[in-house]
Amino acid sequence: MCGIDRTKATGFCREGGQIRVAKIIKNFEWEEPLVSGKKGTLAIFFSGCSLRCEFCQNYQISQIGKGDFYSPEAFAKLLKSFDYSKFDSVDFITPTHFSSLLAKALQIFKPPVPVVWNSSGYERVEVLQTLLPFVDVFLFDLKFYSPDLSKKLAKAEDYFDFASKAIIFAMQNKTDVIEDEILKQGVIVRHLVLPSEVSDSFKILDFLAKLGKPFISLMQQFTPIGKGSKNRKLYPLEFKAVLAHAQKLDFEKGYFQEEGCADEVYIPKF
Secondary structure, X not given: XXXXXXXXXXXOOOOOOOEEEEEEEEEEOOOOHHHHOOOOEEEEEEOOOOOOOOOOOOHHHHHHOOOEEEOHHHHHHHHHOOOHHHOOEEEEEOOHHHHHHHHHHHHHOOOOOOEEEEEXXXXXXXXXXXXXXXXXXEEEEOOOOOXXXXXXXXXXXXXXXXXXXXXXXXXXXXXXXXXXXXXEEEEEEEEEOOOOOHHHHHHHHHXXXXXXXXXXXXXXXXXXXXXXXXXXXXXXXXXXXXXXXXXXXXXXXXXXXXXXXXXXXXXXXX
């Protein structure tokens, strides 16, 4: 992970010096119940990404790029335009590469419902520090444990090094607070089990268990997109093995995705 002046050139994320919003979905209900609640979340999908996951479900925006551009001031005005009585949270999806710009926007206007930082987990701790006053819930992916696997599938050999430190930092600074079945503050860690990579999932769960067993969200929705080395859906037995390992480690707080979720219907139309 490296820095670049994106006012002068695009970065690895393929984005420049303005916030780029690819899609906004009101009352989005496909997130974890602690985030979406009964009203749903205001889901804001950002264009670009700091990873190159070959199996990305949102590749149309993360790797190709599309959407409208906003300065921090304009984005704050956009945020202010919504009626927050209609939502249980605001969900910033893949926001990492716009961190400094979004922090400026949130200084101008912070929504009166929980702000969720829904990211790949590939974060710098010093950047997360600047977001602490404005972000209520960190919803991190923890995609890979093995450096070889993250290099092969996401072009980021150092993924676990950054993601593990980000999760530790967030857990130290955002104690879980639940009110009316909504996570007002806290941390959720997602993990998508990948075909043929059960042992990597075991190591991720072992790591999270040692941290104190945060809220986890184990997913089996891997859907092949017709490219890359992962060209099949997850076998039910693979997910059952990972689920059994989580139960063996006594994870009590979390969500465990049901069968039948590996379907393109769960991929937003961009």
